[in-house]
Amino acid sequence: MKKSQSMNQASSNPNSNGATTTGAGSAVGGAAPSPTFSPLYQQIKALITQSLQSGEWKPGELIPSEVELAGRYKVSQGTVRKAIDELAAEHLVVRRQGKGTFVATHNEARAHFRFLKLMPDEGVPQHFEHEYLEVKRIRAPAEVARLLDLKSGDAVVYIKRLMSDSGAPTILEELWLPGVLFKGLTGERLAEYKGPMYGLFESEFGTRMIRATEKIRAVAADAPTALALKVAEGTPLLCADRVSFTYGDKAVELRRGLYLTAKHHYQNELS
C-alpha cells in the first residue's frame, strides 16, 4: 500500500502533464514533455468545479467529504484539501467544521452583501425595498451584445427597477440578461420571489453568479432618472456598470445602477 502512493499519483497525473511524481514504474518513460503543466491539486480543483457547474452538487447542498473525494480521485486527503481551500477562498463552496463542505448559495445571509456595496452613512445596512418598473424581452443593443458575448439582436431580458431605503428612492437599476438562459423570467416571478435576485437566478434558472467587475463613474441625473429618484435634474449620481460572470468566466449579466449618494456611499475595501 505504501508504494501505491506514487502509483496513484502517476495514474491520474499523466493526463494533464508529464508526471508530478513519475517516480515509480513509469514504463512510459519516453513520454514527451507536455506543454501545459498544472499541479495535481489544480486538476482536482478543476474536476470539483466541473461537478459544481454540471449541477451534480447544487447550491446549498453538501458535497462529498474530503476523504471520499480523495478516494474517488485517487489522491491524498491533503491534495483534495488544498483544492477545496482555493474553492472556498473563491466563495464557490463554504466549509463548516464538523458538518462538511457545502456548495455556496446566494440564498444565505452571509452572501447578501457580497455584491451590494452601497451602504447607509448612518446605521446598519438594511435591505432595500424594490419595485419593478419594467420587465420585458428585447433585442440586444450592440453594446449589450458585445459585453454579454452575444450577437447583436439576440434576445435579452431587460429589467428596470427602483430600490428604496426606508421609503427613500436610492437606486435606479437596469439589467440585461441573455434570453436563452432566462426563458421563463417575468415580472411576476421577480416580484413574488423572496430573497436576493441572484438567489432566484441560481435556484430557478441554474445560473450562479461567481464574480463581477464594476466600472464606476459620476454622472448627472437626466430628467427621467431625476423623476424616479425624486431629485433635481443634474444631481450627481454614482453610475456603476457591472458585468457578472458564472462558471468558466462566462458573462451572464449586465447591470447599470444609478446610486443616489446623499445618505449612502459605495463601500470598498482595498487589500
Next chain:
Amino acid sequence: MKKSQSMNQASSNPNSNGATTTGAGSAVGGAAPSPTFSPLYQQIKALITQSLQSGEWKPGELIPSEVELAGRYKVSQGTVRKAIDELAAEHLVVRRQGKGTFVATHNEARAHFRFLKLMPDEGVPQHFEHEYLEVKRIRAPAEVARLLDLKSGDAVVYIKRLMSDSGAPTILEELWLPGVLFKGLTGERLAEYKGPMYGLFESEFGTRMIRATEKIRAVAADAPTALALKVAEGTPLLCADRVSFTYGDKAVELRRGLYLTAKHHYQNELS
C-alpha cells in the same frame, strides 16, 4: 523523534499565546486551559508580523527561509508555510520560487496599481503626472482627528496635489498624515521622490500601508475644484474618502480624492 511530534503540539498549544514555542522543557504540563485559543500557525504568523513591524526585516529584503524559521520557532516547516501563506495572501510578503520570501514593498511594479483604481476608459493604465499644490503642517480638524485616532488639534501634515493624465487634470487629492509619524515630510521631499508616494512613506518614514477602506460618493464640483480640474462648476465628480492602515490596523492616512470620470472610471472587482 517520531513521538516528539505530539510533544511539540501539546507543549505549544495549551498556552496558545503565552508561549508559542515553549517546546522543549515545558514542565508546565498542568497548565490551565487558556481562554483565548489560537492555532500554532496563527501564533507563528503573529511572530513574523512582529518582526516585519519592528523593522527586523525591511521592505524589499529577504526574510529567513521556511526551514530556518521552523528551526527558530521549533515547529515544522509545514506550520511556518501555512503562516507565510496567509501573509502572502495579505500582501505583507511576496514568495519567489527558488529565491525565497521577501518583505513586500510599494517600490515595485506589481504594487503600483493596488491602491490606484482609477483607470482610463481607453488604452493601458498610465502613471499620472502629479503637481503638489500645498504641503504644510496644520492642527487636525475634529473630523480628521477622529478618523486618524488623534486628538483634535494634534499636528498633521496636509498635502494637496493635482494629478493629470497626458496633461489633462483628472484627480484633485488632499491628504492628512499624523505629524508624529511624518516629521521631515516637505514639498521638496515629495517633489524630488521618484516612484509612488507609499514607497516614500515606507522607505523614508518607516510607515507601510497595508490595507485601506474607501467610501465613494458622487458630488458636484465646487468653484475652486472646478478651476483646478478645468471643468464647469457643478460637474459630477467621484469623491473617494480613504482611510489607510498600517500594522496592527492603525489608521495612518486620510485621503480625499476627487476624480473626474469623463475619460476614466473607478475599476472594482467583486469576488
Next chain:
DNA sequence: AAGTGGTCTAGACCACTTT
C-alpha cells in the same frame, strides 16, 4: 461513538535560482 473539517508533523520529491 462516528464522521467531518482543522491543525500539525515528517519526509519525499519537484521546479526554480544561484553558486
Next chain:
DNA sequence: AAGTGGTCTAGACCACTTC
C-alpha cells in the same frame, strides 16, 4: 551542487456536529 519555495503523501490528533 546547494538552497529555496511548491507539491504530495501519510498519519496523528483536535474541535465540532450529529447520532
